Amino acid sequence: xxxxxxxxxxxxxxxxxxxxxxxxxxxxxxxxxxxxxxxxxxxxxxxxxxxxxxxxxxxxxxxxxxxxxxxxxxxxxxxxxxxxxxxxxxxxxxxxxxxxxxxxxxxxxxxxxxxxxxxxxxxxxxxxxxxxxxxxxxxxxxxxxxxxxxxxxxxxxxxxxxxxxxxxxxxxxxxxxxxxxxxxxxxxxxxxxxxxxxxxxxxxxxxxxxxxxxxxxxx
Numbered sequence: 001x002x003x004x005x006x007x008x009x010x011x012x013x014x015x016x017x018x019x020x021x022x023x024x025x026x027x028x029x030x031x032x033x034x035x036x037x038x039x040x041x042x043x044x045x046x047x048x049x050x051x052x053x054x055x056x057x058x059x060x061x062x063x064x065x066x067x068x069x070x071x072x073x074x075x076x077x078x079x080x081x082x083x084x085x086x087x088x089x090x091x092x093x094x095x096x097x098x099x100x101x102x103x104x105x106x107x108x109x110x111x112x113x114x115x116x117x118x119x120x121x122x123x124x125x126x127x128x129x130x131x132x133x134x135x136x137x138x139x140x141x142x143x144x145x146x147x148x149x150x151x152x153x154x155x156x157x158x159x160x161x162x163x164x165x166x167x168x169x170x171x172x173x174x175x176x177x178x179x180x181x182x183x184x185x186x187x188x189x190x191x192x193x194x195x196x197x198x199x200x201x202x203x204x205x206x207x208x209x210x211x212x213x214x215x216x217x218x219x
Contacts, residue, residue, distance in 0.1 A: 026198055031141050034205075035134040042128055049080055049116075049125050056116035059085035062129060067146035068154065070165040075138040077146055078129035082117025083110075124212050130168050142201040143167025144189035161189050164196060174207040 050061055063081040066074055113121065120126040133139040139146065146166035154162060171188040172180060
């Protein structure tokens, strides 16, 4: 059973504890309304991307991966498939090629990624199905990214990432994405946890589209 993240950081109050219940409710309302509107708005893009995935390589349209989220609860994150079928089984054999550190795993020229997948990743279009995760209450529009590691892997300060719902975008995503080292990504995540507000969420959302269009750190 996941251990509560709050128990590892008694010296710092959880964002949910210091934020008025009305503000937390407002964040959830913005998440639901925003995800619903965005799904309608990006539907044509999703359809085009789905066709590209199916035509490019055999396999399922969606990729589901177990991630650790709010309060250590596990859920299946949804993404458009960007790799060839069976690529997950090759990860252990490719550990020596990993260009990231900490809990991150990134290879700039990953041979498992399909041709369509490289295009989808370049503009983060593979992440759009996570709007469904937001509607399910598993994610937020803004927050630390959910990582494919078990609850027990988060130790020390890193456990404070679990005090808020993981997000589709966040400070990490608008500040360099995969170009950041784990230490820098964690620092930005904890900064968000400690200073979260509706205003900060809106500011990050406004910075997200320019960051996506630039494609910095996307691979």
